[in-house]
Amino acid sequence: MLRRCFVLLTVLSCLNLFLTTVTRAADQQKPNIIFIMADDLGYAEVGCYGQTKIKTPHIDQLAADGMKFTQAYAGCMVCQPSRSVLMTGQHTGHTAVRANDLNQLLYEEDKTVAEVLKSAGYATGCFGKWGLGYEGTPGRPNQKGFDQFTGQLLQVHAHFYYPFWIWRNEEKVMLPENENNQRGTYIQDLIHADAKSFIRQNSKQPFFAYLSYILPHVELVVPEESERPYRGKFPKREIKDPRPGYIGSEDGLTTFAGMVSRLDAHVGEVVKLLEELGIRDNTLIIFTSDNGGQGGNWKEMTDFFDGNAPLKGHKGTMYEGGLRVPFIASWPGKIAPGTTSDLQIAFWDMLPTFADVAHAKVPAGVDIDGISILPTLLGKGTQKKHDYLYWEYTKGTIRSRALRMGDWKAVQNRMNRPIELYNLKQDVGETKDLASQNPEQVKQMTEAMQQAHTEPRDFPQTLKPVGIKGYVK
Template identity: 80%
Template sequence: MIQQLFSLLTVICSLSLLTPVKLVAAEQQKPNIIFIMADDLGYAELGCYGQTKIKTPHIDKLAAEGMKFTQAYAGSMVCQPSRSVLMTGQHTGHTAVRANDLNQLLYEEDTTVAEVLKGAGYATGAFGKWGLGYAGTPGTPAKQGFDDFTGQLLQVHAHFYYPFWIWKNEEKLMLPENENNQRGRYIHDLIHEDAKAFIQKNKAQPFFAYLPYIIPHVELVVPEESEKPYRGQFPKTQILDPRPGYIGSEDGLTTFAGMVSRLDDHVGEIVTLLEDLGIRDNTLIIFTSDNGGQGGTWKEMTDFFNGNAPLKGHKGSMYEGGLRVPFIANWPGKIAPGKTSDLQIAFWDVLPTLAQVAGTTVPSGVDIDGISFLPTLLGKAMQPKHEYLYWEYTKGKIRSRAIRQGNWKAVQNRMNQPIELYDLGKDIGETKNLAKQHPEQIKDLQQIMQQAHSEPRDFPQTLKPVGIKGYVK
């Protein structure tokens, strides 16, 4: 009896000694980071930002249990430069890629957020639309800090949901089930499965999963199970893509709603996976969009859902509807639930923020424009703020630009056009151009814009335009 009691006490003592060790190890484990970015998702196309027609319960839950930003901005009003800003921490007056241009790409001297986190001991993976360098150039994910990649290197390839090949690291993964116009494999699903596999593979070490998903960018198509819940709810509207070879929809509003809901379902799957792996509490999740909701041929669709409400403009414009995006951060135990922040942040703030989360710093000699917003995430009072936010779109001789300073927003749609001025504090819809009433303000903002612009990189024009030939058939 005495011997049994002694053995029991020994086991208890052993467990009591082991438990603190496990706790210390857990506390020392660097947080995982998942950055999910939708493609062309409008500011108000989520329930937590006012959407009433499309259901997004999983993303809404992230917002309810975390922090929602109301004045967050993409890197640009279109996809390619926005991604360059996100990766480099430099706004479009400084970053390498400043337009949707196949010849603009990242070079070896560019430092990405993936390289910063990789240097801090993180496994790094990217899954979706890249857009910053094609095969054989220094701009590919493998050469910009990512260990694993599944997706499309060129943004034009990410327009298609049933291609017959896709990039997996440095190799082409053939998809014969999609050849000859077959719809055997919805490419977003494949990308999503590889993202989950990356998380599973790296569950025992800190990882950075960059998920630039391609939904809901057109072409307008989604598997039937995602459309079914919305069938008959909206006016049946034919929305056909004017470009040859692209899929349109005979019931476009239903298809679009189904695409957004499929994205939401997959965000929910990511959260469930983290919970199943026991790493949910040690993972920061950020969800956003690469620019505003779609205009042009699809303007009617975006407007039906009030996708950019109450903002002016759509993707491709320097107005708020092209630049302001949903932005949600969720980190159990670190970010208090149910918080809303009106801090003005932009994509160039992501690199320094994630570096600080990872307990590292931006390498010396690397110039960035971003400011870490980690203090805001953690509820700290000492949050540095931007003097201004600046955007430009530069492609050859074409340049448009915009700046926000406080509540003032200046927009110049072309360099030979007058500068418009809006007071976003009183006029979030940018309906009243106040330029004539405030000439001194225009002068001051114009001077800042000139200082924020550096000459763009002189890219050799060597790449021939790549269309759909060789990608879908």
């Protein structure tokens, strides 16, 4: 009898130890990371950054629940190099892709944040615009650390909301319902649905979801239910893309507002899903944009909504309106709600930050320009700061560049043009060029820009465009 009791107690003790171990393992599961990046969303095109005409309640709630950064910067002033910076942790003086150029792409030796997190046991998924390598090249997502990909490989393909195909991993999935000017599948919705499926499928393990959404980049089109709340509220203006094959809108302001609202709704659905799965508290969410709001043919639209206010310039310029972006971080129980940070950060900080969150190692033998901002997010420890932030756009003989050093900002729109100098603390709108009054400051920042630049990769001209909607002929 005593022997039976001893055996029973031993079994119960082992079972209790097993359950305790399992519970502790669950409690200690590495945090999930979701990085949501809008496309061409201006600094002030969401409510928590000052927008009054377009409603973004879900993004605003994300800010209320977490931390809003007021001096956060994209990797570049256009999409492709900005994404290269995000993936590699290197600013555009070092990263492989430094321009919107179909022939610039990541190579095998370029290590990405997805590869870093995958090595730490994370499931990894990318959903939306990629832009860093097309079919048959080493730069495509499944070769750069992503287990799952749904989206558009080339950035020009991601201009279209009713394309003829979409990529799922290495498979080109045809969409005949979008041919012959049909509007069967709004591709942002499909991308979003696959992103949510990835989160569901990997909710029991740590995951990294890179939601590289294409809203609200033109072309101007969105399903009617997103336009309906704004119908009749704005002046009716026809806004069309001059390029052939692009959809425009007879009520462009309403359409654009609807596109931003649809993006906001998708953000809300991601948060709701995390709550339903019981993993919201163990998930760091970051929301941002790949560059500033749109200019050119859409400048009147951006201006109407004060999309880049109070900043100068827009997408495609090295002024604040092209580089400074909304940036929100939310992590319940870890990031204090309703907080604001004026820390100067940039996309190249994401790789070391996410490695820090995941207790992973950054790539060995690679110069990473980023600094982990985890101390700021958690309000613990000492936060390192950048000596400067640097951007360049290099395509052939064309190069523009900018550098921020403390409150000073240097801008050189072309290498044969003079350097402009602004004090952003006193003049965030970059209205007063102070270069002539501060020659020593210009000299110091010029030297820093020269040191930050390395010679770009010599890319062979290999791309053979395909004559189907979404690729250029």
